Amino acid sequence: MEAKSPNTIYLKDYKEPAFLVNTIDLNVALDADLTKVKSTLGIMRNPKMPEQKSLVLQGDALTLNEIQLNGTPLTPADYTLSNNELIIKDAPEEFSLMIETQFSPRENTTLNGLYLSGDILCTQCEAEGFRRITYFPDRPDVMSLYTTTIIADKQKYPVLLSNGNLIDSGLLGDGKHWVKWQDPYRKPSYLFALVAGNLGCAEDSFVTRSGRSVALKVYVEPGNEVNCTYALQSLKNAMRWDELRFGRGYDLDTYMIVAVSDFNMGAMENKGLNIFNAKYILANPAIATDQDYEFIEAVIAHEYFHNWTGNRVTCRDWFQLSLKEGLTIFREHEFCADQQSREVERIKNVRKLRLEQFPQDEGPMAHPVRPDSYIEINNFYTVTIYEKGAEVIRMLQTMLGRDTFRQGMDIYFARHDGHAVTIEDFVQAMEAASGRDLTQFRRWYTQAGTPELYVTSNYDSANCRYTLRLEQVCPPTPMQTSKEPFLIPVTVSLFDLMGQPLPLQMSGSLNEATEQIMEMTQSVQEFQFNNITSYPIPSLLRDFSAPVKLRYPYTTQDLLVLMRHDTDSFNRWEAVQTIENRLILQLIDEDKSGAALCLPVWFTDAFAENLSVRNQNLQYLALLLALPSDKDLANEMTIILVEPIFKIHKFVKRELATQLKDQWMAIYKEYNDNKPYQFNAIAVGQRSLKNIALSYLMANPTDEIRQLCLRQFVNADNMTDSLAALVCLSQVDCPERVEALNKFYDKWQNEPLVLDKWFAIQAQSHLPNTLEVVKQLITHPKFNWINPNRVRSVIGVFAMLNDINFHALNGDGYAFLADQIIHLDNLNPQVAARLCEPLTRWRRHIPERQALMKKQLFRIMSTPNLSRDVYEIVSKSSG
């Protein structure tokens, strides 16, 4: 375990490496209890850094057995060995270095480096895990050619994998066998992978546009091969898509994926050998929900797209992380939009940004898309790097246009293939393609915080002139008290009162269209539209054209026109959300003043209007009908009022359930057709709509409706419908709830991925005794501290998705979370650090809660031997 250390790493201190490692020859004698690694490095001095004399290698939790330079053993006088570094002073210009280390994979509970997941030995090297395998300059700008020999017991580990191509193999006398893999591409150490185990394999193939056949292999626990069909199909779709959209093909003869049960994140893009959290591979209708299928498609594509954006062109240093992650998320989003429904995909992506990234941007961990400093890099795999990074790329595509953006991508690949580069290199490629100066745009990478965009309008009917006045304000963030204005692309259309789009003529532009991009560059700026012959309603920030908070004083009438007529599906959804957010906040105010709660008739009527428009994408319709969640509402409040949000949200839902009961029942019956499960946009839409109808019906649950819900739970042939019913039942204290939860456990107790859902549903329940239940769940025989999916399904879900119980005013929810973080930090600091997040969000809570949350942050802070991971988050958050 890492000792607590406040060491901060700064981007401004970046220096090229003093030595380059051209080749690395690994010889790994695998054993779960004691693995020995012999690493032979072909090293030469970096000609650009002649003044640096010593070779610095990182190492973590390793025992050094032997070290030889050009075949001669070194003595301790020749090097310095500390906890985390091996330094060789005055190394020659060019030499060979052999290092033998040993360590125990079984004792490695961090799931970082080489570790055991069940009986499978596997690696996770991003960001700094390779140093737990051997001493190495473990930084992404050192790119080497890897040859890996693995020796292991043949019975226990029949399958032995590493990056690239299998070039040789053989048997040894003592029941052992060996294989030799060679990766023909240079790569940084974080992309190294090794897997050993008794694995089944699901195979398929893909023929590239150039006519080459690529073997696709998904390795899983024996018996699970049948559950890889969807993952393989998604992989083929992603491969084809990247050829068509970005002209990028695959570059090895084999693409391997291994699914493991114990994994800190979603998946990892190791060259030619992805390693996945099994959750994002295994699916069949009985065990996976529609949402699981969507995630599998997205994560498979994401890791595949990394082969170009991340592997072929990699990051110079970890401050450039968004270079690969923001860009790859953007590519993933575009792919998913093309595969499923573009309008639905956009809404889901923006909701995630708003619910997770906006709060980060206003909290103590706020950082720019390209951070200036960090203590523990694992803490910077954030929604800001990923999701906001993707939005920044999207703005470039919006402003330059798809074709120019594509040319910029081509230039980026042509210039930097095979190299470790920076975000600056990417922006320069876009400048080269477009001929534009993107100096101001670069502020999106260097300034943290979510800009607020205040818009007002003026219509001069005498002169048919319409003026929009835009003002941008970006609140201060840690280390950044004042900000320069951003370049914000604001896509706009104008609609008349009948909902007809008006032709636009911005002053200075000749072409007429119904949509334009206002490129805002100043703090305050006006945009004029001429020949506007009737009073306009502005549709602003269409398709969410920039990651900002838009504030425009819409009237309810304006919003109803946009809800009915806006041609931008995102803004049509947004209009409904705005109406509902405002209404609920207003009811919260009225309730506080003691007025009787009453849902206005105009609102129920408008809501019912949406309910009846069935000739559209039903998944989109389901999103229109979903009320803003507690979290959405909390986002809209300066000071979050947990109980009033919960109460009024429940009231509105119940009213809509009661007043529109017949309509909900009609929808439910229409789409509850018991057709066999299929995963496609139409079937998903029908299920979403049916299940949202069910959730409204269950908001006012009569005996008859609870029975209906239980029937769906029992009779459904697929996990989507079964789980949707169980979620509804879990929120109601009734005999059907107990019956369903017990049945679910009995059926799925030996299916870990499904059992996670059983744990999560209970941790998410709004019933008042939930904390007690959660405390029981972490002592359940099937609870497992080593498995991050299981830990997250109980502790993570409770702290992140159960506001009413987590934020209990007695502080018990906070104390519980702190206890678990302290416990887990000894086993898995990466996962422990991620669990801290709910406690860091104290700023927007009432003073009582602020005090209780900070008290727990201080308690964690004062725990001895805290990991760097948890230390960084709590120390930055408790001030």
Ligand code: TRP
């Ligand atoms: N590069 C991975 C991705 O985005 C992220 C990842 C997987 C990761 N495992 C990790 C990051 C462990 C940090 C630590 O696809």
Ligand code: ZN
């Ligand atoms: Zn990624």
